[in-house]
Amino acid sequence: MITEVKTFPVAVSARHIHVSEEDLQALFGPDATLTWDFALSQPGQFAAKERVSIVGPKGVIHNVRVLGPVRAATQVEVSRTDAVKLGVSAPLRQSGDIENSASINIMVADKEVTIQQGVIIAQAHIHMTPADALALNVENNEWVAVEVESERPVTFRGVVVRVSEDFSLEMHIDTDEANAGFIEQQAQGKIIKSWT
Template structure:
């Protein structure tokens, strides 16, 4: 196998919500701001103290964390298992690509809003800087395969490379993907070949 030599951490991304300024105000009141609980691995990103419930036609999931900072559009990232519980059919997409995606209700105590699109299952991806991309011989938006070390080693295909000097090197997968491969936080991954 053509395994690239540099290993990188693999992070497990649980269900979460990104909110727009408008939706933040609608849910938490005028002049509401996100308050930081702790920093995330990607520079400038943080887990907020604020949480909401997400409700679909078949069920509801409580206590879903909001991540900051606010975004231009509200986006809800869930797993396929979550989608079945909620009764929604979100597409597999890159973060930010929410056109014609699934709808959901967001609830905070007595406040509730319906977002007509924004629910996705995030495609597995690797954040990296331009220097990392050069070292790994990959480019932005390239699809690669990644083998992840675990008790049940698994190779992920169609992993999106996302290159920006605002990022740090890390692969993100969802909880379904992690559970299938017995993958723990900060497992190590390596690119094995391009995927087409």
């Protein structure tokens, strides 16, 4: 029996980086592995102890958290504010869609890697299982609007639904979106209509 889901957690995702195995070795040395720090909400995902600096044409941001596990390609997720500070033209994309996205330099101490593409602003999205999708009456890759209650209530349009048995029900927004809506961790969201 499927229990109807009406609201879901909204998590604020700060800037972070996913690294490929090749870039991990280049930045942290041969045979380097990511050091587990704490688990994230999505099953199998974790925050690593490793940190990097990201360097753009106009600025640098230090202490950027690496998330694990390693991926096939390195991807840097920033907010619009971060992109302006760095001087990069980061497109609004779903995670993993990095083709023709922005380039950046990644540094750790005296080691440096340049990625020709991979810097994006992540599209607001909701992770959920197929059972959650059924309960919420949505489908994978559907675009929806989500109302989030806060001191400054806001409705996000153009939120993409991502469905997988490997996911846990949670909406992800970036720090710019959270700041605009006075949204803190533990906020709750509700789908109010389809987005067209």
